[in-house]
Amino acid sequence: MIKESVFKSFDNKAALETQLADRIANQLQEAVDARGKASLVVSGGSTPLKLFELLSKKAIDWNDVYITLADERWVDNDHSDSNERLVRNNLLQNRAASAKFCGLKNMYSSPYEGQIMTTEQLTHFPKPFDVVVLGMGNDGHTCSWFPCADAKELEHALTSDDLCVAVTPGNAPHARISLSKAGILASRQIYLHIVGEQKLDVYRQALADNDSSEMPIRAVLDQHKTPVDVYWSA
Numbered sequence: 757m758i759k760e761s762v763f764k765s766f767d768n769k770a771a772l773e774t775q776l777a778d779r780i781a782n783q784l785q786e787a788v789d790a791r792g793k794a795s796l797v798v799s800g801g802s803t804p805l806k807l808f809e810l811l812s813k814k815a816i817d818w819n820d821v822y823i824t825l826a827d828e829r830w831v832d833n834d835h836s837d838s839n840e841r842l843v844r845n846n847l848l849q850n851r852a853a854s855a856k857f858c859g860l861k862n863m864y865s866s867p868y869e870g871q872i873m874t875t876e877q878l879t880h881f882p883k884p885f886d887v888v889v890l891g892m893g894n895d896g897h898t899c900s901w902f903p904c905a906d907a908k909e910l911e912h913a914l915t916s917d918d919l920c921v922a923v924t925p926g927n928a929p930h931a932r933i934s935l936s937k938a939g940i941l942a943s944r945q946i947y948l949h950i951v952g953e954q955k956l957d958v959y960r961q962a963l964a965d966n967d968s969s970e971m972p973i974r975a976v977l978d979q980h981k982t983p984v985d986v987y988w989s990a
């Protein structure tokens with residue numbers, strides 16, 4: 757059994773989103789005040805939409821905030837499955853429109869060819885990342901660390917020192933580019949943002965299991981390098 761992270765439980769999604777948005781905004785502004793710049797890594801998927809909207813309205817020095825993604829589907833930026841599109845439409849709005857965003861997808865035809873360029877594009881980001889917000893799939897994946905991916909690719913994502921890795925999920929659409937475990941853990945604070953009973957069950961299962969290849973979220977939960985706070989609501 758692994759050590760439980762800080763677990764914050766909310767009766768409803770709106771209460772979670774309000775508190776998490778406040779906390780992230782405070783941490784980003786503190787980082788700007790302390791070091792002149794801040795960095796934020798966000799996930800795609802359906803869970804963070806309202807959080808993005810709330811964050812986008814926060815009065816912080818967005819000019820000094822660098823934003824990127826934890827993972828991306830290798831699709832054009834106007835594709836409905838693009839995480840970049842999601843972030844542009846929901847987070848890089850309102851006051852946050854002046855943040856400095858760098859997506860993970862580039863002009864190469866696959867993430868295998870494009871991953872070096874993506875890594876280079878992120879070299880100017882303030883590191884360690886100040887805040888990382890992760891989601892989790894019902895299969896226990898986070899970022900694009902899919903349990904259904906080729907075993908070698910998943911192992912590479914979880915053990916490589918490279919910041920970015922390419923992954924093709926076995927049973928989800930699109931090849932992906934993802935930050936590696938090393939990249940994600942090179943941060944000051946990680947939030948795992950999950951909603952619903954099914955994800956709570958998956959989280960509990962991840963705490964009880966002991967194999968990161970079956971439940972890749974464990975790679976984040978079972979470590980002592982970086983603080984992880986879990987924000988869950990029904």
Ligand SMILES: O=C1O[C@H](COP(=O)(O)O)[C@@H](O)[C@H](O)[C@H]1O
Binds near residue numbers: 803826892898
């Ligand atoms: O495929 C992905 O799914 C996870 C979880 O998505 P959700 O819709 O259940 O919130 C997400 O964290 C990840 O970034 C995304 O690429």
